Amino acid sequence: KKSEAWSARFSEPVSDLVKRYTASVFFDNRLAQVDIQGSLAHAEMLAHQGIISAADYAEIQRGMAQIKGEIDAGKFEWLLDLEDVHLNVEKRLTELVGDAGKRLHTGRSRNDQVATDIRLYMRGAVDDIIGLLRELRSALLDLAEQHADTILPGFTHMQVAQPITFGHHVLAYVEMFGRDAERMADARKRINRLPLGAAALAGTTFPIDRLRVAETLGFDDVCRNSLDAVSDRDFAIEFCASAALVMTHISRMSEELVIWMSPRVGFIDIADRFCTGSSIMPQKKNPDVPELARGKTGRVNGHLISLLTLMKGQPLAYNKDNQEDKEPLFDTVDTLTDTLRIFADMARGISVKPEAMRAAALQGYATATDLADYLVKKGLPFRDAHEAVAHAVRTCVDRGCDLADLSLDELRAFSSLVGEDVFEVLTLEGSVAARDHIGGTAPNQVRAAIAHIRNELK
Numbered sequence: 001k002k003s004e005a006w007s008a009r010f011s012e013p014v015s016d017l018v019k020r021y022t023a024s025v026f027f028d029n030r031l032a033q034v035d036i037q038g039s040l041a042h043a044e045m046l047a048h049q050g051i052i053s054a055a056d057y058a059e060i061q062r063g064m065a066q067i068k069g070e071i072d073a074g075k076f077e078w079l080l081d082l083e084d085v086h087l088n089v090e091k092r093l094t095e096l097v098g099d100a101g102k103r104l105h106t107g108r109s110r111n112d113q114v115a116t117d118i119r120l121y122m123r124g125a126v127d128d129i130i131g132l133l134r135e136l137r138s139a140l141l142d143l144a145e146q147h148a149d150t151i152l153p154g155f156t157h158m159q160v161a162q163p164i165t166f167g168h169h170v171l172a173y174v175e176m177f178g179r180d181a182e183r184m185a186d187a188r189k190r191i192n193r194l195p196l197g198a199a200a201l202a203g204t205t206f207p208i209d210r211l212r213v214a215e216t217l218g219f220d221d222v223c224r225n226s227l228d229a230v231s232d233r234d235f236a237i238e239f240c241a242s243a244a245l246v247m248t249h250i251s252r253m254s255e256e257l258v259i260w261m262s263p264r265v266g267f268i269d270i271a272d273r274f275c276t277g278s279s280i281m282p283q284k285k286n287p288d289v290p291e292l293a294r295g296k297t298g299r300v301n302g303h304l305i306s307l308l309t310l311m312k313g314q315p316l317a318y319n320k321d322n323q324e325d326k327e328p329l330f331d332t333v334d335t336l337t338d339t340l341r342i343f344a345d346m347a348r349g350i351s352v353k354p355e356a357m358r359a360a361a362l363q364g365y366a367t368a369t370d371l372a373d374y375l376v377k378k379g380l381p382f383r384d385a386h387e388a389v390a391h392a393v394r395t396c397v398d399r400g401c402d403l404a405d406l407s408l409d410e411l412r413a414f415s416s417l418v419g420e421d422v423f424e425v426l427t428l429e430g431s432v433a434a435r436d437h438i439g440g441t442a443p444n445q446v447r448a449a450i451a452h453i454r455n456e457l458k
């Protein structure tokens with residue numbers, strides 16, 4: 001059986017290996033629904049412009065409705081011989097409605113067709129992802145609210161730095177995912193433009209109405225240059241870059257969850273439904289979901305590099321290289337979508353152990369900065385205060401005690417400015433409550449931030 005789509009030009013059929021090598025139907029058939037949507041809009045415009053008859057358009061509609069049904073029911077037969085989703089659907093349409101089906105491709109090429117399909121598909125994917133980011137943020141806001149007062153050590157260089165509230169820590173991720181949602185919404189603006197009408201590369205001789213098709217399909221505008229329209233994949237790269245950032249944030253969070261759940265740290269537990277055991281060690285409960293998410297970040301980052309590399313050497317306009325955009329793109333969408341869905345759910349399955357957090361915050365002289373600030377408020381220049389407290393910490397390290405364990409007299413040995421009121425600033429509660437400004441870790445600031453973001457999410 002020889003290849004049908006362009007056979008007259010060819011004296012022999014392609015080999016089976018080449019057929020398999022060049023075919024995309026087994027992965028691009030996920031574009032079937034948007035392919036049909038695009039074709040119907042194109043056909044409507046052709047009829048409106050008198051390029052095909054109203055009767056042909058009606059036949060195309062009838063055929064496409066049936067094809068849709070066959071695909072939904074899993075009864076559509078995808079043929080490798082027909083290379084890709086576009087030719088498979090068109091061929092079936094012609095089987096069903098004859099010449100009207102053969103007229104559908106008037107004034108169109110698979111080059112502008114596939115670019116349109118991907119944009120329609122991506123628009124839907126981005127909308128889903130923005131919705132999922134919102135769900136994740138709202139789950140994290142609830143967690144932050146429950147722990148607006150819970151104190152844990154904040155770290156820099158993985159060394160105890162200053163006490164912070166757990167709610168504040170969680171809100172840091174809420175900020176990151178908020179920026180991610182903004183980036184997705186921004187990428188959507190450039191996704192949502194119509195390439196159709198560019199035809200193969202130069203436009204078409206038929207009196208088409210591109211703006212009409214754009215409006216039917218809900219695009220904000222048409223791509224303004226036909227060469228660019230068929231060869232541009234910037235929008236896919238931008239999406240992958242935004243996706244890589246989302247996964248990078250997920251991965252940083254995962255790393256913290258894994259550390260926090262380690263028995264050596266013991267800050268949190270994650271609900272059993274997100275963990276698995278070991279086939280050999282009966283005691284194990286492993287944080288598989290965050291570990292896997294950290295791992296999958298590598299693959300999403302890789303897809304971004306794949307697409308950038310795919311595009312860097314392509315002359316204008318369309319080249320078959322572009323068919324390679326789909327698998328990385330689809331896998332990015334799938335990985336990101338699943339990950340966000342699981343994380344929104346898992347955020348509600350995190351139980352916090354405030355005693356363990358508190359115990360850790362009491363080690364490592366987390367309130368040393370507070371003592372220095374105290375001395376500054378009594379009139380000492382900051383650099384001198386820093387030095388005085390460093391001596392105090394040094395003494396505590398030698399003795400194996402905390403700053404608050406030193407007596408008033410002992411503290412006064414480091415600076416005569418120390419008074420009775422010093423012990424308030426050495427407490428964890430005093431330390432966090434004192435950082436009371438926009439963006440600070442004080443519990444009331446955490447509550448204000450939560451209210452602010454909730455209001456934005458409305």
Ligand code: ARG
Nearest residue numbers: 024084110111114320322323
């Ligand atoms: N399957 C192709 C792709 O994904 C469709 C466009 C093919 N165009 C062509 N002239 N061979 O890019």
